Amino acid sequence: MHMKHDQREIAPPTVPVTYILEDPESLTDSDKAQYTLMGSRGQNLLEIALDADINIEHACGGVCACSTCHAYINEGQGSLSEPQEDEEDRVEEAPGLQHNSRLSCQCIIEGDGPIVVQIPAWNRNAVKEVPH
Secondary structure, three states, X not given: OEEOOOOOEEOOOOXXXXXXXXXXXXHHOOOOOEEEEEEXXXXXXXXXXXXXXXXXXXXXXXXXXXXXXXXXXXEOHHHEOOOOHHHHHHHOOOOOOOXXXXXXXXOEEOOOOOEEEEXXXXXXXXXXXXXX
């Protein structure tokens, strides 16, 4: 085990997580639409993506206070934590709601995967301020 940025213990990265980006240019400044990364039990899908410079929107900072990190879990739902009531309430606010909709900040890896995550093209905060 090693410690993550917020002092949580996480296991070594052994879980394959594939991100399918509908609009890769806006998330990575590249045209590469698919990334397969290795995640760790205890990590959430948002932090794995951000650590790989896949800039999934997360206006609330990943604390389940918005729905901007909404994603579709196409495979591996059983390897993720169950959604809690606060996540279910927030994900209902997201556009394009589907049966496999989750907030990537709340999807904690608990199993061996593989996990396939689809990031919708509209997953951008168009009014984000530019740094001064």
